[in-house]
Amino acid sequence: MVKKLAPYLGPYRWRIAWALLQILLITGADLLKPWPLQVVIDDVLGGKRLAFPPFSSMPKGTLLLLACLALVSVQVAAAALVLLHNMTAIRIGQNMVNDLRGALYAHLQRLSLQFHSRQRVGDLLYRVTADSFAVQTMIMNGVLPILGATLLLLGMLAVLFPLDPALTLLALSIVPALFLLVSRFNRKILTLATESRQRESRVYSLVEWAMSGIRVVQAFTREEDEHRRFMGASRASLDANLRLYSWQTLYSGAVNALVALGTALVVYEGARAVISGRLSLGQLIVFVSYLGQLYLPINQVTQSWGLIAGAKAGARRVFEVLDTEADLADGARSFPASGAEGHIAWRGVGFSYRPETAVLKDVTLEVPAGSTIAVVGPTGAGKSTLLALLPRFYDPSCGRVEIDGCDVREYRLKSMRQQIALVLQPPLIFPLSLRENIAYGSPKASEEAILAAARAASLEDLIGSLPQGLDSLLGESSFVLSEGEKQRITIARALLRDAPILILDEPSSALDVATEARVMKAIEELMRGRTTFIIAHRLSTVRRADRIVVLSRGALVEQGTLGELLAKGGLFAEYYRTQFAGEEERAGDSFAARGRQLSSGNS
Numbered sequence: 001m002v003k004k005l006a007p008y009l010g011p012y013r014w015r016i017a018w019a020l021l022q023i024l025l026i027t028g029a030d031l032l033k034p035w036p037l038q039v040v041i042d043d044v045l046g047g048k049r050l051a052f053p054p055f056s057s058m059p060k061g062t063l064l065l066l067a068c069l070a071l072v073s074v075q076v077a078a079a080a081l082v083l084l085h086n087m088t089a090i091r092i093g094q095n096m097v098n099d100l101r102g103a104l105y106a107h108l109q110r111l112s113l114q115f116h117s118r119q120r121v122g123d124l125l126y127r128v129t130a131d132s133f134a135v136q137t138m139i140m141n142g143v144l145p146i147l148g149a150t151l152l153l154l155g156m157l158a159v160l161f162p163l164d165p166a167l168t169l170l171a172l173s174i175v176p177a178l179f180l181l182v183s184r185f186n187r188k189i190l191t192l193a194t195e196s197r198q199r200e201s202r203v204y205s206l207v208e209w210a211m212s213g214i215r216v217v218q219a220f221t222r223e224e225d226e227h228r229r230f231m232g233a234s235r236a237s238l239d240a241n242l243r244l245y246s247w248q249t250l251y252s253g254a255v256n257a258l259v260a261l262g263t264a265l266v267v268y269e270g271a272r273a274v275i276s277g278r279l280s281l282g283q284l285i286v287f288v289s290y291l292g293q294l295y296l297p298i299n300q301v302t303q304s305w306g307l308i309a310g311a312k313a314g315a316r317r318v319f320e321v322l323d324t325e326a327d328l329a330d331g332a333r334s335f336p337a338s339g340a341e342g343h344i345a346w347r348g349v350g351f352s353y354r355p356e357t358a359v360l361k362d363v364t365l366e367v368p369a370g371s372t373i374a375v376v377g378p379t380g381a382g383k384s385t386l387l388a389l390l391p392r393f394y395d396p397s398c399g400r401v402e403i404d405g406c407d408v409r410e411y412r413l414k415s416m417r418q419q420i421a422l423v424l425q426p427p428l429i430f431p432l433s434l435r436e437n438i439a440y441g442s443p444k445a446s447e448e449a450i451l452a453a454a455r456a457a458s459l460e461d462l463i464g465s466l467p468q469g470l471d472s473l474l475g476e477s478s479f480v481l482s483e484g485e486k487q488r489i490t491i492a493r494a495l496l497r498d499a500p501i502l503i504l505d506e507p508s509s510a511l512d513v514a515t516e517a518r519v520m521k522a523i524e525e526l527m528r529g530r531t532t533f534i535i536a537h538r539l540s541t542v543r544r545a546d547r548i549v550v551l552s553r554g555a556l557v558e559q560g561t562l563g564e565l566l567a568k569g570g571l572f573a574e575y576y577r578t579q580f581a582g583e584e585e586r587a588g589d590s591f592a593a594r595g596r597q598l599s600s601g602n603s
Contacts, residue, residue, distance in 0.1 A: 001312055004319050005135065008096050008103075015092050022085040023148040029078035031155050035286065036071040089144050093136030101132045104318055112328045113393045117353065122205025127317050131197060134314030142308040149301045160290055163283060164273065167266055171291055174262040178255065185251040186309040192244040193313035199237040206233050244310070266291050328392055333406065334415040339500045341404050342369035342531035344390065349399035351385055359385050361554045362399070367547075370529050374536040374545030376575065381551040383535050387503050390533075391420045403501075421497035425505045427486035434463065435470040437489050441497040449496060457492035459485075491523065502532040506541065520544070548572065 009016065105128060108116075160168040210217060210226050217226055270287060273279040279287070344367040351360040360382045367373055375383045388394055389401050392408055400407045408416055421441065430437055438453055439445045445453075450470065454463060462485055466472035474481065474489075481489075494502065504523070524544065536542045548565055550558035550572045558565055558572050565572040 001138075001315055001319075004322075005096075005138070005315070008099050008135065011099070012092050012095060015088060019085060019088045019092065019144060020147065022081055022088060023144070023151055026078060026081045026085060026148065027152045027155050029074055029081060030152055031159060032074045033071075033078065033289070036067040036074065085144075085148075089140045090136075093140040096135045096139060097132050100135050100318060101128055104128055104132060104321060107322055107324075107326075110326050110328075111324065112326070112395075113388070114327060114353070115324065120201070120205040120208075122203075122208040123201040124321070125208065126197070126201035126204045127321060130200070131314035131317045134311040134318065137311035138308055138315060142304045142311065145304045146301050149304070153301075156290055160287065163287055163290075164270075164279060167270055167273070167287060170269055171262055171266050173265070174258050178258055181251070181254055181258065182305050185247065185254075186305055188247055189244065189251065189309040190313055192240065192247055193310040194316070196237070196240040196244045197313055197317060199233070199240045203230070203233050203237050206230050248310070263288075263291060328395060328413065329409070330413050331408075331410040331416075333411045335411070335419055340419040342500045343367070343402075343404050344501070344531055345402040345405075346386070346389070347400050347402065349386075349389065349396045349401060351382075351389065351394065351397050358397075359554050360389075360396070363551075363554075363556045364399075365549060365556060365559070367531060367533075369531055372527055372532045372534065372544060372546045374534050374542050374548045375551065376536050376542065376548060376572065377551035378575070380553075382554040383551055384505065386551065387505075387533050387535065390501070390503065391417050391422070419499055420501045420503060421494040421499040422503045423487075423490050423494045423505060424503075427483070427490040429474055429481060429486050429489060431474065433468075433471050433473055434459075434466065434489070437474060438470075438492045438496055440493055445496055453492040453496040456495050457488045459488050459492055462488070495523075500530050502527060502530055504532065504534045506535055506537050550575070 108124060108128075157168065160171070206226075206229060210230070217223060267288060270279065270284045274281055274284050346363050346365045349360055349363045350358060352358050363382075363386065375386065377383055385394070389396055390403075390408070392413060395409065400409075402408065403411070403416065403419070430440065432440075435450060436443075438450050438459075442449075454460070454470070462481075463469050494504070527544075534541055534545065536545070536548075542548060542562060546561075547559060548562060549556060550565070552571055558568070558570055560568070566576060
């Protein structure tokens, strides 16, 4: 774990050096604390004289005053140094948390949809927000306190051995038992801390699932069931936390009991040494004062190891993600400044989300640049998966996908994805301003370009209804948008992207007929000269395509023009009759009537 954390310590090496210097100063102040008390007891009250000339002839009242001032000064200096050290340690820990969170978030952004489909969003959220704090715990409550305690312990031993070697060895007699206790308890605490974090992440996941699916929960009146499910997970998390805290409390109590035993042994032998004249009363008081500080760093080390054991569980969960290799290796090629030509091909492509289930089977399809392709087929046929391979949301299990004659895996991901604009389902709106949502794929777009894209997507009424126009904040805790408005915003986003390749997942599904006509006119302008793929469920979309590709159970079973496929009388003709018959009757579509003639062989 130290090796994994080392790169995050590097940027703060000078601050860490400053923190270590503070630890040295704190150690020095702690070592000075008992000495003014010995002066008061032995030299002011006991009649002894200090061996130092300036103080040997000093009146007792003056010596008492100086000793008390020294006592206060040392305590104030030690407190100030501790405060300064805590602020330094907190700053180091918080900055490391920020760096680790940034690295974790960036790594999650680079991992493919294949990885994210296997993960619970709530669990990843917990790792980013809560587990990342383990670093601060390990540094601020673990490593730095252990270093300080070690230095203080060495300083104490250097002072105590000359005072009385026998008492010092007696005081250290409990140390082996303490470290045996540490080793036994730490393994248990690490196991319980891991379980606690896993159960807490489960609570995060349930809340995320319920809130994202609140419409379904309410529609099926499952509020009480979801509440019971949440309370069950919450109780399991509470039980895990209670077990962890119980063992930590038991651990702390066992350590304190051992320390009390060591103190009692020293007090007993020290009192006998005073009675025998081997030690003065002041020396015994200094020794007992030091003894508290001797056990303090030992106790600090043992307690810090306990905290590190708990924090290690969180750090491990963070590095589990950071150690996950990106399953989409970046290529080396970039597209020219003019962009892609748009010639697309799938060659013998197969794909599986799970090894036992093939979603795509040996798909071979070639699409000339500038073509408009409608992809149709029943639910689960593999339409979205086929097009998801183009921007490399996934890589094919076998075969290859090409853009302009080159395997997409050879391109840099950023360069390749900049050639593609998407309108996906469901439409995604970010908790940003309307302007930022439209310009999400083109953040440097001008005001005129943003407004032009908004007008083309028929967003004028929405802009006019918002109090701050384009600068109005959308999304969470803000303006509620209809599905049609969300879809038009995503269409405007794709229009502004102005990429040579378009992927449209039924872009007009949430639009009324009048709005669809206006928006599709804008999309048709954008499609001109660009390679466009449309996942089609509406007759109006199919009619706009140069070619129709039909998928069934992951296989490409038919392709051709509308007339060719209807004349063939195959799967598409059947799909056409079941999918578009009602739409055709409502629209009184003469083109569809011509299609029936073709399918009956009367053309």
